Amino acid sequence: MIIILKAGSEEKDAQYILEKIKDAGLEPLYMPGVERIVLGAIGDERVLATLHLESYEAVEDVRPVLSPYKLVSREVHHQDSVVSIGKSSFGNGNFSIMAGPCSIETADQIERSAKMVKDAGLSVLRGGAYKPRTSPYSFQGLGEEGLEYMAAASRKYNLACISEVMDVHEIDTLSAHVDALQIGARNMQNYRLLQAVGQQDKPVLLKRGMSASVEELLLAAEYIYKEGNHRIILCERGIRTFETATRNTLDLNAVAYLKEKSHLPVIVDPSHGTGVRSLVIPMALAAVGAGADGLMIEAHPNPEQALSDGQQSLDEEDLGRLLEKLQIFVAAAGKTMN
Amino acid sequence: MIIILKAGSEEKDAQYILEKIKDAGLEPLYMPGVERIVLGAIGDERVLATLHLESYEAVEDVRPVLSPYKLVSREVHHQDSVVSIGKSSFGNGNFSIMAGPCSIETADQIERSAKMVKDAGLSVLRGGAYKPRTSPYSFQGLGEEGLEYMAAASRKYNLACISEVMDVHEIDTLSAHVDALQIGARNMQNYRLLQAVGQQDKPVLLKRGMSASVEELLLAAEYIYKEGNHRIILCERGIRTFETATRNTLDLNAVAYLKEKSHLPVIVDPSHGTGVRSLVIPMALAAVGAGADGLMIEAHPNPEQALSDGQQSLDEEDLGRLLEKLQIFVAAAGKTMN
């Protein structure tokens, strides 16, 4: 339920109503705007009805939240949210890029990756330490050792870093080494993990599941938001379809749709979204057109020798070409690259 | 098979070899380039082998065409093809837009649509006279009467026009009234129709089937090209996936992929590709990023009263906003809008 207060209402009017909402066992939201104060009450609609909020002096209007997701919807929060990782900001006109290898392989490889990212003028390094691999016989990542390598490389080049968390047990280890937590596509509906990262004090990158609808993605984000962590970045990374020419089908419709329905920043991963190196640049530019607030790019100092996803990783030269073209498109979109 | 002639070879060398290819019952192709003459021979690879083309004096190299499609592939024809409809060109840096209503409804409606298209600075009017409708009880289009209305409106505003052909029997009627023929998604694998438009002297807009792979789309184009009609524009218009938030999933990966593999121009239909008016503009801009050579847009003077597809049609104001933003993105892509 959205409660719009009359013009001229004061914070104490709002506090009084928020108390009532809280006493009724519901979740109160305080959203002061430029012209009006807006309040939210999330929970059982029948209980809400018993509060008769529309009869309060200070209340101008009470409207239901129509979407199944509440806290992450634009109905409840009109303005674009901005989420920052290190010096990079995402949302509300800010466009940023995270780049780095699929897997952390050696101290040297991640150090060279960090240098490449720094030299390209970027400030967030990505790299996987705990890898969700389809086969138990594939390289499973270096685990905590890898995180230590990445943390050292990030410090050396003054970068922020992000890595994937696969299980509730791993959160503490991850949090000790990285600046942001990634939930991978395979775990988008691992609700215990969503609830656990919802209680962390780190930004969360939430990747869309391989066949998750955009509504399911927003409801997964709602699980995190509801626990108190509001620093969520959504990520479109390609969906499963019948098409086999590309590894996945990058669904940019979803980006435009998510930007319309939610206030959360949305980024695009054209590396997994295509699975083909030569398609990464055009699809990165396309993402800008669709309204994305940033990108996650797989980049490797030596893609041919990568232990995973080499065929879709950019090398230093590709990354330079991408950024050159992106500058122009991000400017065309009226956004600022940082 | 691609036959590359030595530097300094002359047309008569080429003609001699082309004769041999033809005599063997194969399809000869003459592709003079800036530095070298390249020839093609399409047909049974075993017959080709018996020609021993590599032993000819003028021949430098003979290479197989690896893709299943031949004539439409970049292997055979490196340069972007340009296809024009009226004053609008598509491909090789030229970006154009076709716009108009889903269905021709009345003489007045198509006249006002034509005016809207003209006023927007565009030069190709689209409109359906023969409508492939899922239900036999839905409006099936005005048929030839509609074509006459559209032809009159196009003449009045000096526009070119395009309409869909659903059956071999309708080609003559269509051809009498329109400047280009459209093959709809449902007929992408109607091979008799493809062969028949392949024998026409009109540009053909070939829409991707709802669940056709990009390879199947290129092979459908090959059916047309092989019959002698080389003026083919490919169109991505959204594919079927599990996602229901949008009518279709616009597959821009396909655009980037098609531009890499084929020399034919590729346009995007964000109206069918999303099915949602508010998503048309962002996805049109995204199409530019992905490398599209143009757009097909559903626009209607009064979308609320449209007999079909009103929910995805732009009105005059929307169309203006789209074109304003497109100018900037097309320039960012280094292309010319015409």
Place this chain on the structure above:
Amino acid sequence: MIIILKAGSEEKDAQYILEKIKDAGLEPLYMPGVERIVLGAIGDERVLATLHLESYEAVEDVRPVLSPYKLVSREVHHQDSVVSIGKSSFGNGNFSIMAGPCSIETADQIERSAKMVKDAGLSVLRGGAYKPRTSPYSFQGLGEEGLEYMAAASRKYNLACISEVMDVHEIDTLSAHVDALQIGARNMQNYRLLQAVGQQDKPVLLKRGMSASVEELLLAAEYIYKEGNHRIILCERGIRTFETATRNTLDLNAVAYLKEKSHLPVIVDPSHGTGVRSLVIPMALAAVGAGADGLMIEAHPNPEQALSDGQQSLDEEDLGRLLEKLQIFVAAAGKTMN
């Protein structure tokens, strides 16, 4: 609209009402039942309303047809329809099998196929003369020559035969040689072709499109039925999904659903539905469980040498094993194999 007459109403009451329906420009249906006479009126609901049929003496109840398809729905026609091709019947407890090669290749090949089908105790031979092939460079079928071979083989072994029609122009040639017309998956929404076979006096086998919803399949059948040809057999042949282990995903949910919603017989093609010879038998048995009224099976005297679809064709021994197991399952389903 369904009009249920009062008990004791006579045919002349029905005729009177049917006239009124016809005069209003609607399509009248006469459906005498054991206890009651039921009438139908298909067309513009607003015109129907002006007739005030509920006020007629003989009318007990007037109900709308809720499904978008009308004539093919069980709402309008409760009883299973039975469609026969030669001595084989499909529907209402009758289970039959059509078998034969994907393509007619030579007079000898189709003759041996016919013998195999006859020896197996079956009575409908299938074989393709006009082949819709993805590539223009693949074998396109023998055309009329092939039909002549098949007709001769069918006569020799006293079989009925069925073949695919790809275009309106081919209907007459097909009809001269075969007992039933097949509309292939790629042409399920070729509406001109549907309308044309709707005017023929031959049973029509309508295959579901690769990504057609079951509702779209029923609406395609409605196009045929509406033209006057009521002898329609629906065929599930696998849909496109992300799964690549099998050529298509055989959607047996669709069979159970179609049997619930429509009175038309439904058969299954496990050959295309799996694309894998070893899976044809289990999926044929599964089809019986789901409620299918028959099967279409690709069988070839020598699958290794087939010009198309050899990998999914049964040989004589496989066909024998299939029929042996089918006997048991068809009996378990309480149906009669003929």
Place this chain on the structure above:
Amino acid sequence: MIIILKAGSEEKDAQYILEKIKDAGLEPLYMPGVERIVLGAIGDERVLATLHLESYEAVEDVRPVLSPYKLVSREVHHQDSVVSIGKSSFGNGNFSIMAGPCSIETADQIERSAKMVKDAGLSVLRGGAYKPRTSPYSFQGLGEEGLEYMAAASRKYNLACISEVMDVHEIDTLSAHVDALQIGARNMQNYRLLQAVGQQDKPVLLKRGMSASVEELLLAAEYIYKEGNHRIILCERGIRTFETATRNTLDLNAVAYLKEKSHLPVIVDPSHGTGVRSLVIPMALAAVGAGADGLMIEAHPNPEQALSDGQQSLDEEDLGRLLEKLQIFVAAAGKTMN
């Protein structure tokens, strides 16, 4: 790698080779057969090559395991595995059914469900205590309290019971109350959870992910098997496709394929696989035809009042009708229902 020993080889020959395999850091497998002893060595193929196993006296042949999954493949283990939960067995001719409500709602509801299952002659009760719900605002299950209710009801009626585990943390609680652990579709690629249940001494029911390929399902099973838990039952429960007439598309091709490629038992969940009560019975019968070793059925004493999935749950009468028909089909398939 599969190592086939010569006829007449003894266990000590096998042990000698298994030691060598183990010493090389690979995973040894001992698979004595009726005629021959077969050994397996799973791990890095290059290390395997250095062992030169083919040169050993007792070794007749060494063959690679071609499939990406190893331990769960029929290449390694020809015979059907049998997995039992309580008195019910699955695989190698044994066909069993698990039934019960989607969610445990109250002590009374699960008690009545247990009675219904018992009265139907079945011996495994299913019920969810930890529910993975798309929305955080939906009923999330009773947790441990629910497990206690189910355990009590199972004891009262002498049934075994199974429930879903969503997170590594919950395994101990689940294990204290249930006889088998279920991994739901959303967690099929939650690899930490797979590894953890692989170390339990309870049978595991592994459901296919909504858009997991059958190869991915087998690799997920491999994660469990590799940890030492070999009592795995695979479950097809419907995949995501474009079709909206049914909740999911039940992929019975997958059942036939899995039975061919793997020795593990495979069951089908037609309740989630269709999402429509009236389609559950035909699709259960179809599953038998496709080769399934059992079923999981949602059944509720009062489906209209179920807190989740009521629209697809059978009541007592439906369950009776299902079992009556199943008897006939399971017999037709030459299997034993227990």
